[in-house]
Amino acid sequence: MDGYQSSLNSTSTPTQLPLNTTVHINATIKPFSVFDGCEHYIEAILFDLTFQTINVIVGIPANLLVIAILIHNQKEASTSDIFLGCLAFMDAYFGVMTPLTFFNLYLWHSKEVWSAIKFSFGVKDTSGPLFLSCICLDRFVAVLFPIMFGQLKHVKYRVFLTVVVFCLTIAYSTAKMVGGLPNFEKVFTGEILATFTWMMVCNTSILWALKKSRGPSKDEMHPMKKKAFKMVLSILCIIVFNYLPLVILFPFEDHYSPDVFRCYVQPAGFAFLNISSTIQPLVYLSRLDKLPFFPEACIKKFSSCFSTENKKSGPTQNPTA
Template identity: 30%
Template sequence: MNSSSQNSSEESQWNPCPSSPYGVQVFFVVEAVNLLFGLPVNAWTVWLISHNSHSIQASEVFTLNLALLECVYSLLSFLRPLNYYVIKSTSLYTFNLFFYGLLSAGRPLFQACVCLERYLGVVHPVSYLRYNSVRTRLCTLPLVWGLILSLCVCNIWKLVLAFPILFLLLLLLQAYCCVRILQVLCQPGPGDGTRKHKVDPAKKKAFITVLVIQVMMVLNYLPMVLVVPLRGRLSRHSYVCQLLPASLSFSVFGSFIQPLMYLMRRGKFPSKAKG
């Protein structure tokens, strides 16, 4: 009886829904699609930045780290279905929790760093020029990666409120950046007078970048934020086997958006069809 109870307990850890696997299977399908589209684009981005004829630009530091993180996640994502269907190891399940925290914390944090870059460049250009160097970015990277790894540990300990709080804070931060950049774009420049106000193309690109990141942030992580308060109000089966895998599927998808924007900005990916 003790051995049977132990096996049942171990099985519930790596497979909490043996009688209803559809939610988990949908999550695996989304990860496979993310691997198919995200890995080539992110790998291309890493290759372009690291093989640049000139030194790495300051604006590429966070993009490079995000692309590397997405590549690592994509390459190791096969471990989750492998453990689910074949290995069935509690230790590997714990590693997958840490591994998923890497994406859940890393992507929004690096996206927030990109938004802050664009915000400073448009709203506070003097400060941006003063600190616009690779060295400044490298000084912030240990802080970002330290926070990412701390949140990975929180995911192992199943501190369910850690990630929703992070997502809400970053959503508010990016929304503020987006609104302030839009305000600057709507203000006429000096000497415009009554003439038609012309929008600075660089500022317009900054606004589009922040807006796209904000939309992706909402699509990726708002479902997870909305699901967490329902944890004690629904049955365990409905929450763990249906709602939770659905919200996690939203958080995984979209790894190709940020590198695709970078490639289009570099002219490596056509933004308009050529006639």
């Protein structure tokens, strides 16, 4: 993820002369800037930073709550919980880095801090799509190949996939932090296209299989299958909202001018990916029947207030709609 790819997420470095150059230089060396040429085109960067601010205020507490709930419910853990926990941890880490981004943009202007921030961008770029792909794979095998799923239910297979994702994430993030690699942005474009396609195929296949399992009446789907249907549908909505803008915009990089792509297209596209750090935990929490650590009276009061608001807004709706 690169909130501001060339400006804030750029993997490129300013052009430097070879160490053995003997050319006489009259020009002053351009000072380091995290905006990297987008100083006069910061609207899309601020748009991305606004979403990242939401991640700090809402996303960090939500992701920490998800981790706490997963630990609390580990005796009744599902096979996907290890992926959910790692995803929540990575999203919380990315949110924690956002205040450093603000300080470095407007106060420190430190190249070293910027390197650490770029590493966190790489973590967000890679870990989110890959862990979501693992969740989709787990659900895909469970629904369409239940016998095979029973044979592969042991936690060691999930641990192996988790280690692979962490290795890929560290490799990508380190390369992004170092910068200077030719056409490195195309690596992310290829990754996002591949994972998006995979997740769409998985989730649509699962939804189709669950829908076909209904009886003559639409209400005859088994309660567990209904729950799985809602979960997969929510993941599909997340995928479309957070990843589709990148899939639409990034493959056409060559059709934009370099400044437009770096300063507008990339930050705006990454903003939708970044806000997934808040949307994903909130969607998970909304699917829970009961929230641990919260007094039941508070939950009931909140639910009653919400239902009261719905009743108040009900009469204003068109009855024929």
